Amino acid sequence: MRLWDRPGQGSSERGRPLEQPKLLPRHGRRVPLTELIYDIGMHDGEDSEFYLRKGFRVVAVEADPEICRTTAERLRTFLDSGQLTIVKRAIAPARGPLTFYRSETSGWGSVVSKWAYDNAALGVASEPITVDGITLADLVGEYGNAFYMKVDIEGMDRRALESLAATSVRPKYVSMETSFARDPSFDAVRADFEVLTSLGYDRFKIINQTQVEDQLPPQPALAGSYVPIRFTSGASGLFGEESPGPWLTRESALAQFARFVRWKWLEVRLYRNMRYYLLYCKIMFRLTGRYSNLGWYDIHAKHSSVD
Template identity: 30%
Template sequence: MNRLVFDVGMFDGGDTAQYLRDGYDVVAVEANPEMVGDARVLFANEIANGRLKIVNAAIAEEGGEREFWICDSLGEWSSFDRSIASRGGAEHHAITVPCRTFGSLIAEFGVPYYAKIDIEGHDRICLQQLTPATAPQFISVEMEHGSGDVDLRLMKALGYTKFKIVCQALDWIDYNPATGILFERYFGGRTGRAVRKLRRIMKHAGLNPRADKYGQGTSGPPGPDTAGTWRSFETVLKQWTRLHETDKRKGAEGLGWWFDIHATK
């Protein structure tokens, strides 16, 4: 069995660490050289024994070098897009980073079993550089609230037939997928009622809250280990549409929630 995982947008290595603990080999891609330096110390043993390879580069349409914006207060907002790195007036600064195409990674390391892609506004570049022959068995991208339908259609064109939207905004809630219990004893009164209502909304919409060992702030497990039911393209497109319409009704801030789209063949 292919045990290779691509962690595109390694950040602080939270996902990479759990992939390694779960027995996967990992190629981790990160543009921020400071994060890469820290990871090379943290994962020195795994690098030495060949289970982890770290690529210090940003994914782009072509190789070379480009200006990249580092968010000083929230490193996960660092991006080619300055408006993302500076959200909410965050302090930020520019650096020059080397660039790689997603196709060049596959040519060098092989087609992964799973690719986690979370690179702040540029996930679609990876999808656009895949072909049906190079598409991983499982893949995930951060859901674009404004144009996630484009990514869903790209995934479908790559041969993916089953999808799910995973809500990452609820990873602070201890959720048991077997029983559906949200441990409401922690939430009394008005808050408790809101939590119970939220659970009903999530269940009705078919959206899956995080339920795993990866911890807050990580993207979570590979596709086969995610909570919830795999659904058709048409069903998940409708789910995305409902989320998109909710965002529009709420105005500039939208839901403010983090969702990932997962797909498999």
């Protein structure tokens, strides 16, 4: 539940009035910005709503037509004002119609068939539907440069970002979800960093998605307006200079991820045989009440043009 949706939203838990988020585009910013954020993989719109309430314009991309409909209804005020644009397409390798595997678990839909097959092995079914596709390069060609781009599109993140090489668009900050949870190899993570480095990004943070719910926005804000929020599971969380932790070099960030891989060595080995991996997950659930998993990690990157 987002803090602004909580009962008694006019006051905080300690009885102090909550600061109402201003929608003034330059309030509280410390670096020169464009006013745009790309939300690539809008899902239920929680990330987009956070960006909007901070005062940014948002172009949100979502392939699932039902999610587009329900999120558009919830964020109608921002759509009507022109602050939010929802692009009802899938980010794809090429323009045109393609198959999107709409998952029964919201947010797990993908255009990558292997991800759909892996989801099915994990007991999560999907329905193939035909949607319209667009490349990330074509999208930014239409809407221009941005302050921040969030990419979370279930197996297409790296390939989508690769297409930016053909454009001059370089958002100041980018985040992408690693494919480690479905391709548990250090080489896969290194390939993610190589794409970001080739685009001119030279400082990085690795964010464990299970810790996003513990993030608290700084006050005063470092970009846009201060928004009092408690992130829910599945949210991307803070971004840019507000994201937690120090910026690292590529080598230091890779070394940090190598430690994560070593901590997950048993799951990594078992994932090579899905039968053994699922059996292990069931055993761990019986013992601990939690399903074991490889973990979901985001890479946040800062462009070399940013001080």
